[in-house]
Amino acid sequence: MSTENTMRAIRQDVLGGPEVLQEVRLERPSPRPNEVLVRVHAAGLNPTDWKHRANGGFLGKPPFVLGWDLSGVIEETGIGVALFKAGDEVFGMLPYPFGHGSHAEYVTVPAHALTRKPSVIDHTQAGALPLVSLTSWQALVDTADLQPGQRVLIHAAAGGVGHAAVQIAKARGAYVIGTASAGKHDFVRGLGADEVIDYRETDFTEAVRDVDVVLDTVGGDYTRRSLSVLRPGGILVTILPRGSKELPLEAEKLGVRATEMLVDADHHGMTAVARLVEEGKLRPTIAGAFPLAEAAKAHEIGDAGRTTGKLVLVMD
Structure with a gap:
């Protein structure tokens, strides 16, 4: 695969502890109708990530790339997308549970799952918030x-x-x-x-x-x-x-x-969240930010269950 058409991602091929997470190169996806391709700048981690890593959860057997939170910049829009254009800064949550895959440099997302990132926070903070x-x-x-x-x-x-x-x-x-x-x-x-x-x-x-x-x-x-x-x-x-x-x-x-209840992707909910951020009423606490290559280290901390606030992967 040409590096121009690939991306780095954290994938696992078996279930298990943090050590099963490996950095790999995968083909960069293309947006389908009503989807956008986002270049991920930051992606939050949540307990559902380590639970799925260990037992498969809703996703069953690997291989898969985890991650539902994201903040980034739209690289390309699919047919029919009216909400956004290339270059827009956005954040949101991939459809839970089967829309996973944000622990990568690029991910395709239904446009309705996103909203514009508030300018008062950076991508690391925004990536911690959605789920x-x-x-x-x-x-x-x-x-x-x-x-x-x-x-x-x-x-x-x-x-x-x-x-x-x-x-x-x-x-x-x-x-x-x-x-x-x-x-x-x-x-x-x-x-x-x-x-x-x-x-x-x-x-x-x-x-x-x-x-x-x-x-x-x-x-x-x-x-x-x-x-x-x-x-x-x-x-x-x-x-x-x-x-x-x-x-x-x-x-x-x-x-x-x-x-x-289970959380689900929601443009209107994300817009309400963004409004609270803009009004200064909602801010994430970042317990730790890790480069993509150190995803396993972040999972080790998450597994311990003592985190205050959120862990985030940052694309370096």
Whole structure:
């Protein structure tokens, strides 16, 4: 393959630990109708990346290139694209889960999955935002219809989704309670949280009452236990769906609601996120930025599960 028509990418051919990630050269894709070709400048990493790397998840068996977040510049537009032109700076999330592939120098993206990158942040910051911000927006706004003055409990408030959710909830005028380890309390309060609970020392079900919305980013028994802290008519939104009917039925018995969701690509949601960024109400915290060749190192850190904010791959 001619280097003019190829690109660097991080691919895996087998499932496993970070060591299975290899830098390879692949053919550069071409945009189909309603798609754009983006030259990636930065691409965020999320827990779904290391989970898919290890067990295949929705994607099944490799080979594949992971990555859903991206910020970059449009290189070429496909037939029918009216939103953008070559040279536009954009950011967004590839359709989840089967639109993966942003951990590469180029990727094709449905035009509706993107919006213009705010000029007040750089590509590294923009590349950290899409999946976590869209998840938070779709959970809190689209699903829970969070209103000013309502009380919201956000689990793992210092994590990727959590730290975006705290800011989005505050921008909506909510009273925000977050769970986090003691060492991260100042960070979470700095994001705007009104209360922070040390989940290692305190049972949140004893410390919290009468919240309107719970955003569950943890799963396990946190999901079921969170139902008890909702006020009558309140709603739990979990971003770790189990695909069972038990949770909504249990919620109904308690006089509350529960729903499971997966994030999806969304131009209007990304535009709302961009507006919050432009207004100074949403900023990512970058836990680490790594050149593409060091993707395995970034995954090692992600696997440890102690990250505050986001990890990002930067094309060098």
